[in-house]
Amino acid sequence: MSDSENRPGWAVYATHSGEAAEGGVLGRAGPKIDGRARILGAALYTDDLHLPRMVVGKFVRSTQPHARIVSIDVSGALAMPGVVGYAIGSELPQKYGVIPVAQDETAMAIGKVRYIGEAIACIAAVDEETAHRAVRAVKVEYEPLPAVLTIEDALDPSKPHIHEGSRKPSNILRRIFQEYGDIDKGFAAAEVVIEDTYEYPGSTHVPLETHVALANLEPDGKLTLWSSTQNPHYVHRDVAHVLGMREQDIRLIKPTVGAGYGGKCDPFCTDIVAAHLARKLRRPVKITLEREEVFYTHRGRHPTRMWLKMGFAKDGSITAIDFKAWAEGGAYASYGVVTSYYLGVFMPLPYTLENYRFESHRLYTNKPPCGPKRGHGAIQPRLALEMHIDRAAQALGLDPAEMRRANCIAPDTETCNGLKVTSVGMRECIDAVVTASGYHTRRGALGPGRGLGLAASAYMCGALHPVYQNELSQSCVQLKVDRSGEVTLYSGTADCGQGSVHMLAALCAERLGIEPSDVRVIEGDTSLTPVDLGSYSSRVTFMAGNACVSASDKVREKLAAAVAAKLGVEPAALTFNGRRVFVTTAPDRALSFVDAVWLAEEMFGPIGEVGGYKPHKIGSRFRRQSVGPSPAYSFTAQVAEVSCDLETGIVVVDKIWVAHDCGRAINRTIVEGQIEGCVYMGVGEALFEEQRYRGGLHAVPSLLEYKIPTVHETPEIETFIVETHDPNGPFGAKEAGEGPQLSTVPAIANALHDATGIWFTRPPFTPEVVLAEISRAARAAAQRPPESS
Amino acid sequence: MSDSTNEAAGERVVALTVNGDSVRRLCPSSRTLLDFLRVDLGLNGSKHGCDVGDCGACTVLVDGIPRLSCITLAVEVEGLAVRTIEGAGPDEARIVAAFDEHVASQCGYCTPGIVLCLSHLYSEDPAADDEAIRQALGSNICRCTGYTKILAAARAASQREASQPAQGGSDE
Numbered sequence A: 001m002s003d004s005e006n007r008p009g010w011a012v013y014a015t016h017s018g019e020a021a022e023g024g025v026l027g028r029a030g031p032k033i034d035g036r037a038r039i040l041g042a043a044l045y046t047d048d049l050h051l052p053r054m055v056v057g058k059f060v061r062s063t064q065p066h067a068r069i070v071s072i073d074v075s076g077a078l079a080m081p082g083v084v085g086y087a088i089g090s091e092l093p094q095k096y097g098v099i100p101v102a103q104d105e106t107a108m109a110i111g112k113v114r115y116i117g118e119a120i121a122c123i124a125a126v127d128e129e130t131a132h133r134a135v136r137a138v139k140v141e142y143e144p145l146p147a148v149l150t151i152e153d154a155l156d157p158s159k160p161h162i163h164e165g166s167r168k169p170s171n172i173l174r175r176i177f178q179e180y181g182d183i184d185k186g187f188a189a190a191e192v193v194i195e196d197t198y199e200y201p202g203s204t205h206v207p208l209e210t211h212v213a214l215a216n217l218e219p220d221g222k223l224t225l226w227s228s229t230q231n232p233h234y235v236h237r238d239v240a241h242v243l244g245m246r247e248q249d250i251r252l253i254k255p256t257v258g259a260g261y262g263g264k265c266d267p268f269c270t271d272i273v274a275a276h277l278a279r280k281l282r283r284p285v286k287i288t289l290e291r292e293e294v295f296y297t298h299r300g301r302h303p304t305r306m307w308l309k310m311g312f313a314k315d316g317s318i319t320a321i322d323f324k325a326w327a328e329g330g331a332y333a334s335y336g337v338v339t340s341y342y343l344g345v346f347m348p349l350p351y352t353l354e355n356y357r358f359e360s361h362r363l364y365t366n367k368p369p370c371g372p373k374r375g376h377g378a379i380q381p382r383l384a385l386e387m388h389i390d391r392a393a394q395a396l397g398l399d400p401a402e403m404r405r406a407n408c409i410a411p412d413t414e415t416c417n418g419l420k421v422t423s424v425g426m427r428e429c430i431d432a433v434v435t436a437s438g439y440h441t442r443r444g445a446l447g448p449g450r451g452l453g454l455a456a457s458a459y460m461c462g463a464l465h466p467v468y469q470n471e472l473s474q475s476c477v478q479l480k481v482d483r484s485g486e487v488t489l490y491s492g493t494a495d496c497g498q499g500s501v502h503m504l505a506a507l508c509a510e511r512l513g514i515e516p517s518d519v520r521v522i523e524g525d526t527s528l529t530p531v532d533l534g535s536y537s538s539r540v541t542f543m544a545g546n547a548c549v550s551a552s553d554k555v556r557e558k559l560a561a562a563v564a565a566k567l568g569v570e571p572a573a574l575t576f577n578g579r580r581v582f583v584t585t586a587p588d589r590a591l592s593f594v595d596a597v598w599l600a601e602e603m604f605g606p607i608g609e610v611g612g613y614k615p616h617k618i619g620s621r622f623r624r625q626s627v628g629p630s631p632a633y634s635f636t637a638q639v640a641e642v643s644c645d646l647e648t649g650i651v652v653v654d655k656i657w658v659a660h661d662c663g664r665a666i667n668r669t670i671v672e673g674q675i676e677g678c679v680y681m682g683v684g685e686a687l688f689e690e691q692r693y694r695g696g697l698h699a700v701p702s703l704l705e706y707k708i709p710t711v712h713e714t715p716e717i718e719t720f721i722v723e724t725h726d727p728n729g730p731f732g733a734k735e736a737g738e739g740p741q742l743s744t745v746p747a748i749a750n751a752l753h754d755a756t757g758i759w760f761t762r763p764p765f766t767p768e769v770v771l772a773e774i775s776r777a778a779r780a781a782a783q784r785p786p787e788s789s
Numbered sequence B: 001m002s003d004s005t006n007e008a009a010g011e012r013v014v015a016l017t018v019n020g021d022s023v024r025r026l027c028p029s030s031r032t033l034l035d036f037l038r039v040d041l042g043l044n045g046s047k048h049g050c051d052v053g054d055c056g057a058c059t060v061l062v063d064g065i066p067r068l069s070c071i072t073l074a075v076e077v078e079g080l081a082v083r084t085i086e087g088a089g090p091d092e093a094r095i096v097a098a099f100d101e102h103v104a105s106q107c108g109y110c111t112p113g114i115v116l117c118l119s120h121l122y123s124e125d126p127a128a129d130d131e132a133i134r135q136a137l138g139s140n141i142c143r144c145t146g147y148t149k150i151l152a153a154a155r156a157a158s159q160r161e162a163s164q165p166a167q168g169g170s171d172e
């Protein structure tokens, strides 16, 4: 038993925090401030923007997985009426990429192509139809090269190098090796050792809005770029870098974004080429990707081969983990260096572990580049680890839920690899889903073809260290308080639907005792809003939220000082609530919020404040541990109930119970929605989704062929929120938008074992895969002498 | 330019009602209803998700029936009444309020199409049950919500929810 139960500020799942929030905003359910604009179709997305004289750009894309470009002939296209210009790769030779050590990409291919679908040239025309026809008139001559298409190919030194001339003479972008404790001793102490390989398929994000960019050259030579991005800051930097412009001369605006899930984290050819063409043609240029092109743009889940060996003591504790992973990354690095770390660094969570070793490889192949998809890099190993735990429980005759529970790390723990963990609600999550699902009585008792499975997981709340080294704030928020009482909040964040606009408004409103709808949020505009690094690594609530609370506190201090002077009390004696500032012990002695602002402006001058957030330095014992550490970690447990038709192999997920420790729910409905969205995406990866290829050619580049769950395939999801009030989160909040996806696939896999007696180690669990495994198991059983199972 | 068909340019005059207003426009006969609404009329609430009929983001109501505007030509709806999300009115008020309350719209790209599908459903069956709701939304992809909040909102917008507790059962 840990001391977690006695921790101050600890709250049990499915209740509110216990103490009511002063401003009355925290922990509410219900609408977000920008909800109606989206529901009523009034929100403007990038593709909804039109400028006078605007032309559209369309890409010519590679038909070869790996080939030298002998020639590009655009003359046929340029001769067509309505075509106004073009760009080819060599006009933009500067390499770029978010990760400074792995900038291997140009906006369009130069000299050779590295995957089918890679942009080669862009034609600008007066409308989409003309651009389409013009693109077909462009002639590209190729000289094919042998393609590198599999993990084996990528590891074979005799294969051609996809990035010849790069520092590393191979198709291995990055190999990571880390070892902690004493692996041999750990395995020697094991009662049971489980060893197996797993194959996790690639999958892609499928945001409903495709990637769009619109660029306009201003008369003074400055540039405005509207982009459907998750990361305005990085796009801003890279576009300036590639175009050779000063960052200050580019204004990057992120309009409403139709979701990303990690798929809009990179700066894309859309952004850079639209900006380039706007300068070259002196006309506004919009580029809207078609659905098929999004499948080539990709940056999704790395297909990953894994080998996992784990030792367990009699009591179910983990004595050692040895793990190897090979992630097939496609033609460019994207965030692949980070992926190679994330594959390994979270394995010592959430179970106590002293002896750990991992080796991961991120490989280049001639396919669309992989990158960060929700649960980045941590999804794949979680399947292997959580299945190993169930397998060990079976071998040791232990209950899988109890075994997990008993081995949870305690709050305020440092893991063997140097992750400093603060709040931990792991046990509460497990208890919530085990109880609600009837796991203990129903597992193993549902009859043939039906089963229950449990899995647990942990995830980060932003990266401790910024992507490019600096000592600046990772999130900044600026507040302007008008004498009308309107509060305007400026933030460089990028709400992609996850609700970060509302999160910021709610935190500010909570501190100032007003309503979230009283706060106007201006976000993602580099000329108006202070920097935020972006919507990735589940960082926004934690980091931008902290910056927001800091700015709000400064405003509050001024208001409190002015009101206190007026009422003749100490500032600390005041409460901010209900659009009023009043004496806590005598609520009738009050001023309206507007009057408080007026008084404060009289006392201090115009009211505007900024707040920044930078994680406090958390020294690690391991200097090399720079990717993975986070200021806090979220925890999830879920139980899946599945039915498997043993005749057809069709698997149906009937229900998911999910409990997530988000630290504190700023808005309960939004948190639930994030958790449900994660589970949904996990169900898709478990049952249907796979970025499949024939050779180097994408085999399923449409929404009809690439199967994602519709309302009919999505299970009922019952959600529990666990609140642990993280000491460093804004009002104790952590994250909810990614972590919950980690345990969905393993919960389903473990449920499938309960249903069929088979360990399925390769998602998606399609009827073909399931039937093949069932008949293989039947054959194996027929060959074995009878034994009790 | 005359009102008649300009075959040489492949253009035609399309006359129809959009959100209650009569509209006459000359447009290429190959123009999709989705582009006609978005580009010619500036009604951006209907979205491009795939342009080939796979996602439902472009759904509008044509004479009250949901239709995928990306695979419908503007000339096909000549003389008919089109309703887009911009035309949402009292008929949709319950749905919009429920979507707001349940935060059933995350990124919002799918939402206008879904709201219109539900509007059609409730116009035919004001007390639609869960199964009917699922059927009505079967061709609308939402990649954000996992449908849970959408179903909750749709349930709340159905008269069934309002009528059931009071009457202890449905009177259908």
Ligand code: FES
Residues within 6 Å of the ligand: B047, B048, B049, B050, B051, B052, B053, B054, B055, B056, B057, B058, B059, B068, B069, B070, B071
């Ligand atoms: S845009 Fe019409 S169905 Fe996808």
Ligand code: FES
Residues within 6 Å of the ligand: A208, A258, A259, A497, B104, B105, B106, B107, B108, B109, B110, B111, B141, B142, B143, B144, B145
């Ligand atoms: S809310 Fe984003 S697709 Fe439905």
